[in-house]
Each structure stands twice: as structure tokens, then as C-alpha cells.
Amino acid sequence: MRLLFIPLLVSFTFLAAHATSAETSQTTQTEQSRNPGPVPYRVQKPPLDTPWTYTVGTNPWPQHPRPQLRRDDAWQNLNGIWTYQPAASASASAAPATPPATPPAGELEREVLVPSCIESGLSGIQARNVTRMWFARKFSVPASWEGRSVVVHFDAVDYEATVFVNGGEVGSHVGGYDRFTVDVTRSVEFGGENDLLVFVHDPTDMPPYVNPVGKQKSTPSHIWYTPCSGIWQTVWMESVPSNHITRLDISGDMNGTVTMTAHGSTNQSTPVEVSVLGPNGGVLATASSLSDGPFSFAVPSPILWSPSSPALYSVRVKMGDDEVSSYTGFRSISMGVVEGVKRPMLNGEFVFLLGTLDQGYWPDGIYTPPSHEAMRYDLQVLKELGFNMLRKHIKVEPDLFYEACDRMGIMVVQDMPSLPDDTERRPPDAMQQDEFQRQLEAMVDNHKSHPSIVAWVLFNEGWGQLRHPPWFEARLTPVVRALDPTRLINAVSGWFDHGFGDFSDNHHYPTPQCGTPFATPPSSAYDARRIGFQGEFGGIGLNVSIEHLWNVPEAIATINQTYELAADRAAYNARSRELFGMLRSQVEQYACSGGVWTQTSDVEGEVNGLLTYDRRLLRPEVAQWKEDTRSVYEAAAARGGWGGGDGLRGGVRHQQPLG
Template identity: 65%
Template sequence: MWFATNFQVPKSWDGKTTLLNFQAVDYEATVFVNGVNAGNHVGGYFRFSLDVTQLIKYGQDNQLLVFVYDPTDSEVIPVGKQTRNPRHIWYRSCSGIWQSVWMESVASDYVTQLDVSAGMDGTVAWTAHSSQKKGSPVKLSILDAHGHEVATQSGTSDEELKVKMSSPKLWSPSSPNLYNITVTMGDDEVHSYTGFRTISTGVVKGVQRPLLNGEFVFMFGTLDQGFWPDGGYTAPSREAMIYDLKMLKSLGFNMLRKHIKVEPDLFYQACDEIGLMVVQDMPSVPADDNRLPNAAQQQEFQRQLEILINQHKSYPSIVTWVIYNEGWGQLRNPPYPEGTLTRVIRSIDPTRLVNAATGWNDHGFGDFSDNHHYANPQCGTPFYSLASSPYDPKRIGFQGEFGGIGHNVSADHLWKVQQAMNTINETYEINSDLNAYNYRASVLFREFREQVERYACSGGIWTQTTDVEGEVNGLYTYDRRLLRPDVKQWKNDIQSLHSAARSRGGA
């Protein structure tokens, strides 16, 4: 594909550094400015910037050309659920420029990335990465909601610095407190924010649990795939994207699992502000056991996993990184790659939990013992399906996916593609009306609650936030116009899960 546009930049930018930023292009992008190759980027989910200072005609017309190559699932690359052959749980691809593109004028030595991590004890670890001179003087200011400076520190760029603040208001889903940050480096000034919270794991009343700020918090959310009938991967607006998140929060969910997709930064900012924990998946390679990654493809998967962590590790809402989903692209023989990948993640970001394998092929790595089972949950229990491994009491018992009950709707709310509609009956379970749908949901919630009360269940993921193409098992239909849950019932059922967790030592 070729994308083309003309643009102008102000004459006042001449003499400064001009950056051309792409939030995400799927899959490989080669960028030309005024006929000159400005750079290349591989990976469909990650942002990149190009210094085009010397290629711009300031105050005049300029030409931008972007050539995009996207093999989708014809190659063994991180692709998520995109396919050239859409069917049931595999969806149409979203090739090309699918997130924002913008230009900016910056100082000659500018902050390329700001890494921030703030713990419950008030310690802020931060690193300002510079574009040119390592060791440039930098200054950090932390401000409260009223704009008052509550902590400050000076140091040098490209090295981790730490400053401690006394008695911060902690971030949690029930109180998503955030603090603004300003960092200056020479003529450059950047603004960001952080939330003080600590994610860890520990034994509570004899059971290994996930801990938020030192307390067992039951993690309950939905499988959030982030597809839209009018834009594929791209939401029609920020408001539409946040509409889904507000619905989850209003029902009592405190978390979502971002399923083998990486969203625009505005999504994670909204989760930070609303108070939704995020379990973030690494986008998988195609789920084809006959085409498992070779050494070079596995190395590329690791390279992009490292980019995912580095670009998103400053968001307070993200609490867990997921490496593999249901064995997709997961090598079957030792040495198991998730062992190495778990260590790589911990070396980049030791502040979060790691779910090495959600569903199916669990080789004992990471912080979670994760089961997938739809019609009946099996969370931290002494019983399990053949598709998953038995519960490992040394790790957190978790229901990585369950539910999935479906309800067909009128053509007004279906995605009007016959090929997709033909796969509706492949949904895990179809309920003929909303009364039956909500009754079946209540049965699954009861089973799930009993496993929280009796066994070692610390959280779970309901499938799913919305319908997608031919799937009709979402809380919302694909057009977001019909909400299936009986709101009062679901609020009560979700609250009962948290009450059950509190009876086992939860917060």
C-alpha cells in the first residue's frame, strides 16, 4: 500500500528539530519525505519517530509518502487475531496506518522517552532519555491535583534517579489518584503523570495471591479485543473507546484483559484515570501448530515484546504482562521460550506480574496458574479440563477466560457480512433470549463465586466486552447499541465475587 499527503510546517520551525511521529503502522513502513527515504519501521503495534529536520522545506509545500507492507498471517509475525481468511474467532485484518500521525518541533536535545514508576512507599524511579547528550542536566517536578509541587529532584539524563515523596495518595481502582509530572532538560520540557501503587504477589491465609498496595485485590474483568465495525482496530473516536471502559466500570469490573492487541496511548491513559487495572497481552503470531516460529522469528517476537514493555511500562493501570495465549506460537519442547521471556520482562520491568501462558501449555513459569474453560469455570480448583494444566499452588490461581455465552440479535445489531453471520452458531453457547442469557450468567457467577469461597481463585476474565464480527457473546453488541446484561443482577453478582474474596482475606 502507498499512502500520500502534502503538508506545510511553519517557517518558524526552521533551525529547530522537526519530528514526524507514527503511533502505529501495520506492519512494515518505509517513509519518504520529499522523495527521500526518511526511515523504516517493522512492527504493527508500536510508535516510532523520525527526525526529518533536513528533509523539510519550511513554509512551503512538502510531500509525505508511506509505503506499507503487511503480510498479515501469511508470515510468522505478531499479528493478533488478524487473518486473510476471516472465520469465527479470526477477524479481518487492519493494514496500514491505523493510529495517529503528527509532527512536532522540539529542542535540539530533547527527551525521547520518560520512564516513571511510583511505589506505594512514595518512591519514584524515573529516567529521562535524551536524544543527543547522555548526562544532560534534568529536573523532575511532581504536582498534586491542585497544581502544588509536592516533590522535586535534579540529576542527569539516561540514568535512573529516585526521589521519595511522603504519604502519597495511592492509585487503585476504587481511588485512581494521579499526580502530574514536569521534566525539563535544557530547552525541552515534557509533561506526564504517574500513580503511586505497588503490584506484587504473596501468601494470604495460606493461598498465593496478587497484591495491590500490599493487599489481596480480586481481579475481575473482561476479555477486551478492541475491534470496531467501522474501523477494525481503530475506534471512531476517543469518546467511543472510553464508552466501553465506562460500561465495564459501571457494572463493577475492576480490570480488563487487553487481548493480543496494543491500543493507542489514550486507551491506557483512560484506564489510569477511570481506575481499571489492565492485563496486557503480547500480540500473538498466527495460531498454527504447523508453523511455529523458527529461531529468527522467535527473536523477532522477543524484540517486539521488549518494545511493548518499554513503551508501556509507565502506565499505572497495567498490572500484568501476558506472553502466550492458548499456546499460539508457543514452542512445545524445552528449553521453553517463556522461561527466557519471563526473565527478560522482569529485567525490563520488575514492578509487575507476568502471566507466561494463559490457558493450555503451562510449563511452570511466571506468576499465574491460568485456566481457560467457558461453560464452567475451573479457577484454582482440584479439577480441570484436558485443555489446561492442573492448578499449581505455588502460583496465583486465575481463570484466564470463561463465560462466552452468546445471544443472537436482530439484523439491526449484527455485522452485516454474510460470511460472519454464518459462523454465529460456533459461539460457545447460544441463549435464545436475554432472560436465558442472564440466567446462564448468574449460574456461571455462582459457580465462580463458590470457587473463590472454597478454593484458590484470585480473579478471572469474562469473555467478552463486545461482539466481534460473527461472535455474539459480548456484553455489548458490535455496534455498542444493545447491552445484554441485566444491570442490577450483574452488579450484585460481581459484588458477590469481591465479597467472597474479602472472606478469604481480600481487601
């Protein structure tokens, strides 16, 4: 295998500031004898690091984790150093309904960083094939919180979690991608120290389990990656009134209509007051209604949200004794007909959706980005290259990711994490289908207030999709439509299309077949009743020197499975120009309304990212790619779409002095 060195191409200055070496994290027996107690936390050296690996420290992700439901004066971040140990249990196939009968006594074995995947270097564990595990920490509840409810939020634990406080069980949850909350009011000591213990079971894709796992694989290979187990998103605690807002569903449309539901923690119908603020803090509109039901009101002449003008408005909501802050953007997503062709519409006009397949994997954190800065870096690269969209590929990110897309102006096509890929051998039974639907509904409900999300994807390339009627997507499409009528639905991205949803989606590597009368099986030719979309194309690779590769022999051995490998950077960019030219031609001649280039970054054995897996090298020649993406938008503009550098005219359709 010939390895090529590519000069450092990324221009963002913060990449230059990173540690160049790291201590090995294996604590010796001598060190343990001198330091009784849990093995101290140290970053494990991963097969590949990033510029942020050794700057994370022990206070990861300190930001408020839920920007659309904030109570800034009464919350505590519980991230940081916890303790961990594997759970003694039966075989991995044993029923996980309950944790071991006796929780571990005393301190756990090792310190671990939360949030993180235990398979990651950042966790301090870097263990594989542990399916049952314990996490613990001590926490203090301020005496001033007494008389109010105390809740602990887990933003994501993969996959099944049982939570104990001061020795008593307080709650449990199933699902690796959605948040859950436990009320610990009756279990904590106010003004004193408390014990928090979490049991986690994560079977990943091990038979007989058929769970939503995305690209996680217990035996990684090429397009299947290292799994993530444990507490991988933020844990935090709040003081709230007994009757408090648990979720805000809020959306604003292009006509200035705000639709909102404030969900309460009790069955009491409670008065709700809402104010929408301008940039200077002035009140633009107010409304009042009751909790737990939708209501609407108008904001006069708002600036509309778009990638060129990602205008957001602050929102304050008061329900009884509870008050929270949030935000929204004004935009409308729909399917329309432009010059006789079905098109995706943003604010009433055809917008060409051009983005990347964004998998959200990191060599040091696996599922958990090392920092907020690192997470935003990928998005900055996409904006710099001229993309107006990303397809978040079979993974659900923290709320702060979607907030960054909201603020930066990046449209999101959001996938549901798929079931394991061996559907023909292990099709989901009725109970597994019900569980998939439950978790799909949770994903939509948890994230539907983000203006950047424009479409939901139910299935990718047949994974978890039944091969016989009644079609699973026939059941799920109306469910999602009822939960969120404000967005488009891509029922099937890539293969086995049975005519449901709003997109006729083709996958083809490396050349596109977008909105065309021809297609290569198992994809289908364009269906004129729906939007022509190239759900994946490109995927051309460029190998690099070993210091930028996931240095695992099994991964390196699969590099030659890349769809197409370029000889050098010049050939890579020349070939990418050809492929964008083909896409542009299909926009001009056929019914192509969007394309997804594979992919944002390398992942493990894949070397077809715009960025290498360590985020240190950028393969595209920036000026060329900006020119090529612009040319695609211009072709769409000639077919009745919005023009401009990112396919939009600017988005400022209405304007008034704000606040």
C-alpha cells in the same frame, strides 16, 4: 437461525445522537470526470455501523496522542485526509525489504482517512487483500521551528513502513503495534509545503510470514477477524531541541517513591530536573539527576492509585532546553501470600481481579475506534457493571486508551499480540523468535509507565508458543521481568503451562475452573506456587436481530459455533448468574484470585459480548450483574482480600493536603 430482538438497554445519553443513514461512498465515473484528481473521501458503508460512524468527519483523533510525554506548544496533528493507492508489486510472498524502486509520480488515486485500517469503512477504502500500498499527504512546517529538530511520529503502522519526505527516504520500521519516530529536519522546507509519502507492506498471516498479528486473519472465520493494514494510529509532528527527551519511564510505588529515567535523543549525559505537582498545581516534590539512567526520589504520603481511587499526579520534566509534562500514579503490584494462598497484591493487599476479555475491535474502524468518546464508552460500561479490570486481548491500544484506564480506575492485564495460531505447522524459527521478543520488549517499554497496567501476558492458548524445550516462555519471562520488575507476568494464559511466570491460568468455557485441583486438558490444574487465575470463562451468547449483526454471510454462518447460546435475554442473565455463582464458590473453596469473562463486545461472527458489535444493545441486566460482581469481591474479602463494590477498600492509604 432464529434472530431475536432486544430492546435498547444502554442508558448513556450520547448513544441516542447518531446518524441514521449514510451516503454510499462509491464515486461514479461521471463524478470523477467532473472532479479530476484523487477520488474524494467518503465513509464506505460497513457491514455494521456504530452510533459514531457518521460523526467522525475528517479530523479524527485530534487529541494529543501521548499524554505521558507532552509538549503542548510545538506540535501538529497530521491525521485527516491523505491519499492512497495500492502499490504495483510482485506476488504477496515476495521479499518486502524495500519498497518499489520508483515511488508513484503525481497524486495518488484515492483520498483516505488517517488513522484507519484500509479494510474499514471509516478509511474510505474498505479494500481487502492489498498487501502493499502507498499513503501520501502534504504538510507545512512553521518557519518559527527553524533552528530546532523536526520529528514525525507514527504511533502504529501495520506492518512494515518506509517513510519518504520530499522524495528522500528518511526512515523505516517493522511492527504493527509499536510507535516509531523519524527525524525529518534535514529534509523539510521551513515555512513551506512538504511531501510525506509512506510505503506499507502488510502480509498479515500469509505464508511464509510468522509475525505478531493477534486475531487478524487473511481469511476471517468465527474467532479470527478482518485484518488491519496501513496507518491505524495517529501521525503527528513536533518541534524539539536537538537533544530532547524521547521516552520517560516513570513509576510511583505505595511508599511514595518515584523511579524515573529520562531517555535522551543523543549520547550526551544531560542534567534532568523533575517536579511532582498536586491537583491545585502546587509542587509536592522535586529532584534532579542525569538523563539515560534511573533515579529515585520521594513524594511524602501520596494518595494511592486504585480502581476506587484512581489518583494521578502531574509531573514536569526539564532536560536542557527541553521541557515536557507527564503524570504518574502511586501503587505497588506484587504477588504475596494471604492465608496460605498465593495472591495478586495491590498496595500490599489481596485484590481480586475481575474483568472482561477486551478485544478492541470496531465494525466501522476494525482496529481503530471511531473516536475517543466511543473508546471510553466501552470502559464506562465495564465500570457500571462492577468490573475492576480488563484483559486487553492480543492487541495494543493507543496511549489514550491506557490514559483512560488510568483516569477511570480500570486495571489492565495486557497481552502481547500473538503469532499466527498454526504454531504446530509453522513454528517460529530463531529469527522470528528474536523478532517476537523485540516487539514484546517494545510493547513493555512503550507502556510500562501507565499505572493501570498490572500484568503482562506473553502467550495465549499456545499461539506462537513452542511445543518443545527449550520453552520460549522460559527465555522471555526473565527478559520482561528485567524490563519491568514492577508488574506481574502471566507467561502462558490458558494452555501448555510449563511453570513460568506468576499465574497458574486456566481457560474453560462456559464454566470456570479457577484455582481448583481439577482442570480439563489442555489446561492444567492449579499450581500452588503461583496465582490461581481464570484467564477466560463465560462466553455464553445471545443472538440478536440482523441490524445488530456483522452482516457478512461467512460470519453469520459461524454464530452457532458460540460456546453456548441462550434462548432469550432472561435465559442469558439466568445462566450468567449461575456462572458467577460457580466462580464465587471457587473463590470460597479453592485458590481463585481472578476471572476474565468473555467478552466486552461481540466481534464479527461472535455474539457473546456484553455489548453487541455496534455498541447499541447491552445484554446484561445491570442491577443483577452489579450484584453478582459484588458477591465475588465479597467472597474474596472473606478469604483475606479487600472488600467493597469493586473488590477494594478505596485505596486512600495516605493523605495530605495536595498543592
